[in-house]
Amino acid sequence: xxxxxxARQEALAARARSxxxxxxxxxxxxxxxxxxWFDGGDGSTLVDHALRFRELGRALVPGPYLATVLARxxxxxxxxxxxxxxxxxxxxxxALAVPCxxxxxxxxxxxxxxxxxxxxxxxxxxxxxxxxxxxxxxGAALIEADALPAGDATRCLxxxxxxxxxxxxxxxxxxxxxxxxxxxDAAVLAAACASGIAEATLRASTDFAKTREQFGKPxxxxxxxxxxxxxMAIRAEAAWCQTAYAALCVDAERSDAAFQAHTAKVVAxxxxxxNASANIQNHGAVGCTVENDAxxxxxxxxxxxxxxxxxxxxxxxxxxxxxxx
Amino acid sequence: MTDADLAFREEAKAWLAANxxxxxxxxxxxxxxxxxxxxxxxxxxxxxxxxxWPVEYGGRALSSLRQMIWHEEYARAGGPKIGTGFxxxxxxxxxxxxxxxxxxxxxxxxxxLRGEEVWAQGYSEPGAGSDLAAMxxxxxxxxxxxxxxxxxxxxSYADISDFQELLVRTNPDAPKHQGITxxxxxxxxxxxxxxxxxxxxxxxPRHLCRVVYDEVRxxxxxxxxxxxxxxxxxxxxxxxxxGTGRIADQVSLARAVEDLLATARLPGSxxxxxxxxxxxxxxxxxxxxxxxxxxRAMTYAELSRVDRxxxxxxxxxxxxxxxxxxxxxxxxxxxxVLGPDALQMVGRADxxxxxxxxxxxxxTETIGGGTSDIQRSVIGERxxxxxxxx
Ligand SMILES: Cc1cc2nc3c(=O)[nH]c(=O)nc-3n(C[C@H](O)[C@H](O)[C@H](O)COP(=O)(O)OP(=O)(O)OC[C@H]3O[C@@H](n4cnc5c(N)ncnc54)[C@H](O)[C@@H]3O)c2cc1C
Numbered sequence: 001x002x003x004x005x006x007a008r009q010e011a012l013a014a015r016a017r018s019x020x021x022x023x024x025x026x027x028x029x030x031x032x033x034x035x036x037w038f039d040g041g042d043g044s045t046l047v048d049h050a051l052r053f054r055e056l057g058r059a060l061v062p063g064p065y066l067a068t069v070l071a072r073x074x075x076x077x078x079x080x081x082x083x084x085x086x087x088x089x090x091x092x093x094x095a096l097a098v099p100c101x102x103x104x105x106x107x108x109x110x111x112x113x114x115x116x117x118x119x120x121x122x123x124x125x126x127x128x129x130x131x132x133x134x135x136x137x138x139g140a141a142l143i144e145a146d147a148l149p150a151g152d153a154t155r156c157l158x159x160x161x162x163x164x165x166x167x168x169x170x171x172x173x174x175x176x177x178x179x180x181x182x183x184x185d186a187a188v189l190a191a192a193c194a195s196g197i198a199e200a201t202l203r204a205s206t207d208f209a210k211t212r213e214q215f216g217k218p219x220x221x222x223x224x225x226x227x228x229x230x231x232m233a234i235r236a237e238a239a240w241c242q243t244a245y246a247a248l249c250v251d252a253e254r255s256d257a258a259f260q261a262h263t264a265k266v267v268a269x270x271x272x273x274x275n276a277s278a279n280i281q282n283h284g285a286v287g288c289t290v291e292n293d294a295x296x297x298x299x300x301x302x303x304x305x306x307x308x309x310x311x312x313x314x315x316x317x318x319x320x321x322x323x324x325x
Numbered sequence: 326m327t328d329a330d331l332a333f334r335e336e337a338k339a340w341l342a343a344n345x346x347x348x349x350x351x352x353x354x355x356x357x358x359x360x361x362x363x364x365x366x367x368x369x370x371x372x373x374x375x376x377x378w379p380v381e382y383g384g385r386a387l388s389s390l391r392q393m394i395w396h397e398e399y400a401r402a403g404g405p406k407i408g409t410g411f412x413x414x415x416x417x418x419x420x421x422x423x424x425x426x427x428x429x430x431x432x433x434x435x436x437x438l439r440g441e442e443v444w445a446q447g448y449s450e451p452g453a454g455s456d457l458a459a460m461x462x463x464x465x466x467x468x469x470x471x472x473x474x475x476x477x478x479x480x481s482y483a484d485i486s487d488f489q490e491l492l493v494r495t496n497p498d499a500p501k502h503q504g505i506t507x508x509x510x511x512x513x514x515x516x517x518x519x520x521x522x523x524x525x526x527x528x529x530p531r532h533l534c535r536v537v538y539d540e541v542r543x544x545x546x547x548x549x550x551x552x553x554x555x556x557x558x559x560x561x562x563x564x565x566x567x568g569t570g571r572i573a574d575q576v577s578l579a580r581a582v583e584d585l586l587a588t589a590r591l592p593g594s595x596x597x598x599x600x601x602x603x604x605x606x607x608x609x610x611x612x613x614x615x616x617x618x619x620x621r622a623m624t625y626a627e628l629s630r631v632d633r634x635x636x637x638x639x640x641x642x643x644x645x646x647x648x649x650x651x652x653x654x655x656x657x658x659x660x661x662v663l664g665p666d667a668l669q670m671v672g673r674a675d676x677x678x679x680x681x682x683x684x685x686x687x688x689t690e691t692i693g694g695g696t697s698d699i700q701r702s703v704i705g706e707r708x709x710x711x712x713x714x715x
Contacts, residue, residue: 003626004633206709220711223702229711230646230704237626237643238619245622263615315611319601323583324618 003244009051016052020059029063038065039072039089046185047247050192054240057196057272057304060296062160064125066193066307067096070186071133074140078177087142087175094142095129096307097121100165103134105141107176115141115176123151123164124307131174135308137317140182141173158299180258184250186308187261191243191268194304198236198271201279201297205229208283219282228278235271242267256324262314269311272301326390333387334394340371341402350405353523353530358443358485361409365440375438378418382434393572393628400576407570409482413437413444415570417490420507424550424558429509433488445486445512447477447536448559455699456715457492458501458556462538464493464508466545466552471495471508473541483534484523486512496553505555509547516541528685529670571644575624578652579617584678585655586610589662600662609658616651623647639707642700649690649697656684 005013019031032038037052049069056065071094075087103119123132132148134141151166206229209220219225246260254260276298280287287294305311346364351357368374369383377392378384407414418437421430436442453460462475473493483489489510496504512521518539523531550558589601589610600606623644627637659680660667670681691697705711 002629002632003622004629202709206711209711218712220705220709221714223698223705223714226705226709226711226714227698227701229709230642230701233704233708234643234647237640238616238623238647241622241626242619245625260618263618266612266615267619312608315608315615318611318614319586319607323579323614 003241003248005051005244009047012048013051013055016055017058020055020061025062028061029065032065038068039076040069045247045251046188047244047251050188050243050247053189053192054196054199054243057193057300058200059196060160060200060293060300062125064093064095064129066186066189067094067125067129067133068092069189070094070096070135070140070182071131071142073185074133074142074175074177074182077181078175092131092142093129094131094133095126095145096124097132097134097143098124098307099134099136103136103168105134105136105139105173105176107139107178115139115173117141117143117168117171117173120165120167122154123148123166124156124303125162126164127162135183135186137180137183137309137313139176139178139180142175143168143171144174147171147174156303158296158303160296160300161303183309184258184261187265187314188243188246188250190304190308191239191246191261191264194265194268194272194301195236195239195243197297197301197304198232198239198268198275201272201275201294202229202232202236204294204297205232205279205282225282228282232275232278235275239264239268239271256321259318259321259324262309262318262321265309265314266311266318269301269305272304273298276301330390330394333391334398337373337395337398338402340373341398341404344368344371345402345404350408353532355485357532358409358482361405361407362440362443364405365410365414365438369439374414374440375418378434378438379422382422382430383438389631396570396573397576400573400580403580409443409485410440412446412481412486412490413442416446417444417488420490420558421549423561424507426549428546429549433509442488443482443486445480445483445489445534447480447483447489447491447510449477449479451476451478455696457559458505460492460494460505461497462491462493463497464495464506466495467542469545470542471506471545471548473508473510473538473543475538477536477538478534480534480536482532483512483521483536484532488512489536492555492559495555499553502556504553505559506552507549507555507558508543509549510541510543511547516543518542526686527688528682571624571627571648574648575617575620578620578648578655581652581655581678581683582610582613582617585659585662585680586614588659588680593664594666597664600664606658606662609661613651613655613658616647616654620644620648620651639703642703643708646691646697646700646704652690653687656680656687660684 019028023031071092072089075089075092100120100122103117105115105117107115129145131145132143148168148171149166151164154163154165156163209225209229210218212219243264246264249257249260279297280294283292283294286292344367351360373395375384376387376395377389380386414437418434421433433442448457450460450462462477465472489512491508491510493506493508494504495506518541520537522535524533524535525531526533590599592599627641627644630637663680667681671677671679702714706713
């Protein structure tokens with residue numbers, strides 16, 4: 001299995017990278033839509049999506065990209081099993097829900113539209129969303145935004161993310177799909193964002209270590225700094241290799257796809273938080289201020305850690321699955 | 326992977342299932358040598374030695390993919406560690422192929438594959454470890470001979486080897502990387518003036534040796550490469566040496582994690598509750614599973630790089646440190662899983678794992694073959710482009 005991107009994937013990643021670099025937030029969203037990158041209508045594999053989410057993570061792009069891509073995958077998947085649900089994927093803009101406590105989803109009659117939801121949620125980037133997406137290991141639910149109470153706007157750790165807390169008393173889902181498939185996709189794409197953060201912070205630290213001078217030399221000549229950077233490189237490598245491998249396994253419908261996806265989320269999530277932390281240390285005082293993006297990487301890393309299944313959930317799942325061949 | 330590759334895999338699997346020795350591998354001395362060489366000979370007869378080596382030296386000249394498949398299946402089948410065969414097959418062989426004379430190649434390569442020659446590596450010295458190029462064992466050319474005086478240390482298996490790769494300083498006045506020569510030094514029978522003294526390791530076995538040379542006289546025909554060109558010989562074949570064997574190391578570590586998980590699910594001695602019922606242990610086990618899976622992905626990425634560029638580049642150090650330190654975390658976790666049972670070393674009999682011995686040995690993983698500190702500097706400088714520190 002070749003884990004390096006081929007020429008087509010290189011080009012795809014480069015295109016996403018230059019779009020991300022050029023366009024401001026609202027324009028970028030429109031471009032993403034024009035290119036069909038939310039839907040995978042261009043025949044996107046999960047690897048393709050992962051390559052693009054890696055770029056979004058690297059550049060700290062705000063907005064509900066992750067939930068929207070996942071929601072449209074859900075619509076497409078349920079559509080494929082003859083739901084009878086009228087929902088046009090391209091019209092869906094979704095916000096991600098994080099359960100605060102176990103949220104109960106009761107499938108009423110086994111039909112894709114029959115589930116009801118009860119519990120307390122936090123919703124990320126809800127402004128302008130048509131739907132809210134809840135992804136769990138046992139199923140995924142898409143709920144119309146209007147069906148939920150407005151909730152209380154709260155301050156998110158990450159200043160680029162809008163956060164609302166609300167309680168779903170007994171809300172019908174517009175769409176429900178049992179099973180862990182979407183959870184697997186979600187874990188891989190969140191891991192791709194996290195890998196991007198691990199790589200971007202590595203880059204920021206090495207660039208800084210080559211130029212910032214103390215005691216008459218670049219601080220990167222000191223082993224304490226150099227070795228911290230080397231550790232960041234090891235973690236970034238582990239994160240992306242595993243994420244790419246997991247995405248390949250999902251695309252190939254391999255039996256260990258879920259195992260590999262849980263692993264990707266755990267390893268990449270850890271790499272993002274630890275690299276973002278080391279990046280602050282490498283920058284000294286300026287890393288402790290908002291003069292520099294170091295804090296934004298750390299904050300986004302924590303958001304990614306909590307969405308699409310927190311570490312604890314993925315670790316428990318890992319112990320329950322058979323080891324891959 | 327083609328159908329032919331898949332068929333090759335099936336063939337390897339079947340052969341290994343029927344042939345992997347079930348008796349435990351002795352851990353040092355002549356018994357270990359005999360075990361390892363008998364197993365090497367059996368692999369040779371089966372057509373599984375030197376899969377990617379040229380035909381004229383006893384190999385099969387197949388692709389590196391086939392070699393990788395073999396290593397993977399070998400580890401899955403629980404094949405013994407290569408042990409005393411390591412230096413010959415993975416280092417001396419490839420080095421001679423690149424730099425040896427035709428005569429040196431014909432003399433040694435087929436015998437290495439057939440399990441008739443054990444090799445040791447005499448590089449490190451008391452005064453030269455990480456800074457290998459600071460080595461000082463002298464080689465003085467005298468007519469058609471070279472006369473060697475000095476001391477090597479940590480030479481694995483020198484006590485039971487036939488030959489040693491030996492680095493000597495032939496020009497003390499040249500800059501340190503330029504006055505070194507690479508020699509083939511016979512160890513059995515011992516040339517006059519050469520003594521070998523085994524040193525016991527922290528986990529028990531005695532196979533790291535001190536080798537002392539007191540005016541040992543060898544013919545110049547034992548020089549490999551150029552006089553004073555030894556550093557080039559050491560560094561140019563570095564990758565070939567480990568090659569696709571990394572996949573086997575990864576598979577073995579994955580097996581260790583699965584074995585540990587199985588142990589953790591069983592009650593401890595005296596009816597103690599299974600270790601996995603402790604949340605912290607359970608999460609560390611799950612993390613180990615995740616990390617060993619990530620190591621596999623890193624190994625595949627490394628092999629992809631080798632496939633495209635012929636070398637893993639300095640990026641190879643990324644996986645090496647990750648592997649070494651993960652191996653240590655897994656063994657430390659094993660100690661915690663064992664709890665009070667960790668006080669007792671059970672030995673390797675009955676195909677059982679001796680976790681305590683593995684734990685003790687795991688300390689060598691970040692030291693032998695270049696310490697993790699040195700590897701981190703290599704990553705910093707050659708992968709990330711930071712300024713040099715040495
Ligand atoms: C199991 C085992 C088998 C071995 N087999 C062989 C063999 O067959 N043949 C052979 O020739 N050798 C062998 N060795 C030796 C091995 O190559 C050396 O141990 C290794 O190169 C380190 O050298 P040293 O032990 O002298 O440590 P030193 O170089 O003295 O290092 C001591 C400590 O200082 C650190 N350090 C040193 N320099 C730096 C630096 N510039 N920056 C930061 N930290 C630094 C090291 O990382 C280490 O922590 C073996 C070693 C082991 C453990």
